Amino acid sequence: MPEVKKQLAGLEISREMYDEVNSHQAKFVAKPGINEEVVRLISATKQEPQWMLDKRLKGLALFQDTPLPSWGPNLAKLDLNNIVYFVNPNAQEATSWDDVPEEIKKTFDRLGIPEAEKKALSGVGAQYDSSVVYHNIDKLLKEKGVIFENMDTAVQKYPELVKKYFMTSCIPINDHKFIMLHAAVWSGGTFIYVPKGVKVDLPLQAYFRMNEQRGGQFEHTLIIVDEGAELHYIEGCSSPRYSQTSLHAGCVELHILPGAKMTYSSIENWSKNVFNLNTKRAIVHKNSSVRWLNGNMGSAVTMLYPCSVLVGEGARSESLGIAFAGAGQDQDTGSKVIHAAPNTTSIIKAKSISKSGGISSYRGLVKVTPNAMHATSHVQCDALLLDNLSSTKTYPTMKINNNTVNIGHEASVSKVGEEQLFYLQSRGLSAEQAMQMIVSGFIAPVIKALPLEYAVELNKLIELEVEGL
Amino acid sequence: MNASAKVVLDKEVPTKVVLANIVPTKVASAKVIPVKVMHITSGETVLQQQPEHSLLVRQGVKATILSTAMPEQKFHILIEEGAEVVVCTIHQHSTCKSSSDVHKDARIQWIDILLDDSNLQLQTNLLESGAEVSAYQAFLGSADIQSDVLHASGHTKSTMIAKGILQNGLGTYRGTITIPQQSSGCIAHQRSDMILLDDQSRGDAVPILDVSNDDVQCSHGATLGQIDESKIFYLASRGFTEDQAKKMIVEGFLASIIEHVPNESVKQEIQQHLERGLTGGKEMRIVTNGG
Numbered sequence: 001m002p003e004v005k006k007q008l009a010g011l012e013i014s015r016e017m018y019d020e021v022n023s024h025q026a027k028f029v030a031k032p033g034i035n036e037e038v039v040r041l042i043s044a045t046k047q048e049p050q051w052m053l054d055k056r057l058k059g060l061a062l063f064q065d066t067p068l069p070s071w072g073p074n075l076a077k078l079d080l081n082n083i084v085y086f087v088n089p090n091a092q093e094a095t096s097w098d099d100v101p102e103e104i105k106k107t108f109d110r111l112g113i114p115e116a117e118k119k120a121l122s123g124v125g126a127q128y129d130s131s132v133v134y135h136n137i138d139k140l141l142k143e144k145g146v147i148f149e150n151m152d153t154a155v156q157k158y159p160e161l162v163k164k165y166f167m168t169s170c171i172p173i174n175d176h177k178f179i180m181l182h183a184a185v186w187s188g189g190t191f192i193y194v195p196k197g198v199k200v201d202l203p204l205q206a207y208f209r210m211n212e213q214r215g216g217q218f219e220h221t222l223i224i225v226d227e228g229a230e231l232h233y234i235e236g237c238s239s240p241r242y243s244q245t246s247l248h249a250g251c252v253e254l255h256i257l258p259g260a261k262m263t264y265s266s267i268e269n270w271s272k273n274v275f276n277l278n279t280k281r282a283i284v285h286k287n288s289s290v291r292w293l294n295g296n297m298g299s300a301v302t303m304l305y306p307c308s309v310l311v312g313e314g315a316r317s318e319s320l321g322i323a324f325a326g327a328g329q330d331q332d333t334g335s336k337v338i339h340a341a342p343n344t345t346s347i348i349k350a351k352s353i354s355k356s357g358g359i360s361s362y363r364g365l366v367k368v369t370p371n372a373m374h375a376t377s378h379v380q381c382d383a384l385l386l387d388n389l390s391s392t393k394t395y396p397t398m399k400i401n402n403n404t405v406n407i408g409h410e411a412s413v414s415k416v417g418e419e420q421l422f423y424l425q426s427r428g429l430s431a432e433q434a435m436q437m438i439v440s441g442f443i444a445p446v447i448k449a450l451p452l453e454y455a456v457e458l459n460k461l462i463e464l465e466v467e468g469l
Numbered sequence: 470m471n472a473s474a475k476v477v478l479d480k481e482v483p484t485k486v487v488l489a490n491i492v493p494t495k496v497a498s499a500k501v502i503p504v505k506v507m508h509i510t511s512g513e514t515v516l517q518q519q520p521e522h523s524l525l526v527r528q529g530v531k532a533t534i535l536s537t538a539m540p541e542q543k544f545h546i547l548i549e550e551g552a553e554v555v556v557c558t559i560h561q562h563s564t565c566k567s568s569s570d571v572h573k574d575a576r577i578q579w580i581d582i583l584l585d586d587s588n589l590q591l592q593t594n595l596l597e598s599g600a601e602v603s604a605y606q607a608f609l610g611s612a613d614i615q616s617d618v619l620h621a622s623g624h625t626k627s628t629m630i631a632k633g634i635l636q637n638g639l640g641t642y643r644g645t646i647t648i649p650q651q652s653s654g655c656i657a658h659q660r661s662d663m664i665l666l667d668d669q670s671r672g673d674a675v676p677i678l679d680v681s682n683d684d685v686q687c688s689h690g691a692t693l694g695q696i697d698e699s700k701i702f703y704l705a706s707r708g709f710t711e712d713q714a715k716k717m718i719v720e721g722f723l724a725s726i727i728e729h730v731p732n733e734s735v736k737q738e739i740q741q742h743l744e745r746g747l748t749g750g751k752e753m754r755i756v757t758n759g760g
Contacts, residue, residue, distance in 0.1 A: 370668070383680070388650065391681035398674040400693045403635075403665030407693040409676070415683035 059183025154191035189219035286312030325358025354390035560587035574599035611638025
């Protein structure tokens with residue numbers, strides 16, 4: 001069916017909106033490369049306490065001693081000495097969009113952030129390169145004691161909470177090479193604390209925009225949902241397209257205390273010159289639950305495996321992911337769950353689409369420790385290949401050290417069936433409509449799980465993708 | 470049977486011999502040539518034996534190979550066009566590397582029964598269209614299995630099924646299906662199931678798919694768990710003791726693999742071994758004596 005092949009060639013996510021470089025002049029751009037001087041400079045600029053500087057320097061020392069990972073996608077194109085580790089935009093953090101400098105405001109306008117805030121969110125943070133430029137939260141939530149701050153401010157304002165939870169029990173600074181780097185140069189990000197029993201009805205959102213050429217963004221997100229509280233947090237990411245590579249090495253730590261519930265949604269739509277080497281982990285306590293929704297559309301190379309550590313009895317984790325790999329993209333994603341307590345449950349559903357030579361991989365882990373009696377886990381990953389140039393890999397790992405468990409894994413690889421297309425066409429649909437219908441059907445189980453409000457971004461992307469057919 | 474199957478016994482260490490060179494004879498094509506591999510050793514030398522066998526199966530021949538693995542052995546099989554081979558190996562405390570190159574329209578069926586802490590590496594290369602592999606493994610106690618299939622040509626087919634009962638041990642199953650870009654129209658399915666009988670057992674499963682062609686039917690599945698208590702309860706309500714019930718369930722679980730064993734007396738011996746293993750009896754070495 002050559003006609004269909006031709007149609008497929010047009011299937012590409014439109015990135016125009018994101019790829020355009022914004023004209024904003026940064027206030028300060030550090031020299032490329034990383035050394036103690038840069039790290040001290042970042043810390044001094046932020047007037048950080050000594051313990052944070054110590055942490056950064058320790059991270060730097062570890063980073064310099066650790067080799068690149070020997071597994072996974074090829075990172076040879078990533079020149080760590082050519083990355084700018086700190087870019088301070090020429091703006092103060094504002095709580096009203098009117099106070100945000102015009103060029104930056106325009107960027108976020110184009111991305112639809114202020115619009116979404118009015119309609120469907122209870123708070124928004126926006127980060128531009130290394131600093132947060134806008135932050136606002138619903139007054140009612142503030143009165144209930146919900147803290148929604150940029151991470152730098154939180155270090156100053158809530159030192160005890162930050163010191164207790166920042167890169168300690170969840171993701172220690174020696175976790176892996178890019179976490180060591182993150183610990184050394186982190187800047188910006190989100191800090192959220194939801195007090196006991198408070199339910200946040202509308203989602204809180206943060207948006208990360210990387211604008212500087214050869215830039216690196218290392219935002220740190222730390223969220224503590226206290227006992228019995230509920231939260232939905234959304235993260236969106238984008239960057240303009242340059243010919244030189246950029247690096248995003250963020251870190252997300254979620255502490256979900258007993259009986260709490262949290263949904264973490266993120267759409268990462270970096271441009272195709274970005275290495276997205278991100279680390280996300282949740283510590284899930286007794287009877288609490290976490291839900292990860294992940295969309296990975298952009299970037300040259302993504303290595304991202306959100307992890308849930310179920311440490312309390314009855315803890316629950318659900319992970320839903322979509323990855324789209326186009327020409328030149330390597331989406332190495334997956335989910336990890338560590339069942340470390342009795343009666344814990346996990347579900348992982350991953351869908352990937354590859355086209356025009358893109359590579360999408362599922363790399364996952366389900367681990368059950370000897371004390372995790374009656375753990376249940378189900379993993380399902382499906383891959384759709386849209387042409388013969390693309391490839392898909394599945395590397396699920398199951399390490400089970402307990403015999404009272406119920407563990408299942410399923411994976412499949414398929415293409416858009418010619419019979420399916422033929423059938424739909426015989427019902428009067430055009431080849432284009434038929435293809436569109438099949439692709440949306442494939443990802444529907446994950447899309448359906450997204451809350452309507454959040455569809456703002458992902459649905460827009462998927463529409464663009466399917467429209468191009 | 471006048472098939473010119475030649476069996477050479479190996480004495481030197483390590484040895485590299487053509488175990489059998491099976492050529493087409495006037496035997497009707499439906500006739501299966503049985504080959505039995507026996508390692509005859511005396512006394513102390515047994516652990517030093519590291520035989521390397523190779524077997525060439527000529528066009529159109531059908532053969533069944535029955536053997537007991539040596540503590541360390543290598544086995545390579547080349548299967549020419551249209552030939553069909555069944556290789557059934559019993560492993561006990563052995564480390565075994567087997568590989569096979571399968572040519573046009575040829576088929577190989579691996580049946581590996583791993584008892585008592587064995588290690589198996591299986592590599593099958595499907596080189597030409599129509600080539601087909603089925604790899605079946607059953608394991609008891611502790612085992613480490615790696616089974617890889619390379620679909621080097623389009624229109625080839627693979628089925629991999631592994632079932633394990635883990636008792637006081639670690640079971641590791643790694644299976645890889647590789648379909649390169651040029652191989653269209655492949656069918657590849659893989660499945661591994663493990664039952665963990667006691668709290669001293671561990672199970673690891675790493676089923677990998679590496680697919681670069683869109684015209685494929687490819688899937689894998691893996692499960693790990695314990696014996697369903699409601700099944701034991703049901704059987705107990707029918708008058709069976711808990712041990713009997715467990716035994717029946719385990720036998721049923723492994724039956725789909727063991728039924729492929731091409732020899733009745735070997736099948737029975739495996740059953741007996743399973744029973745002993747499950748009731749904690751002393752292990753005995755299985756000697757294949759069917760023919």
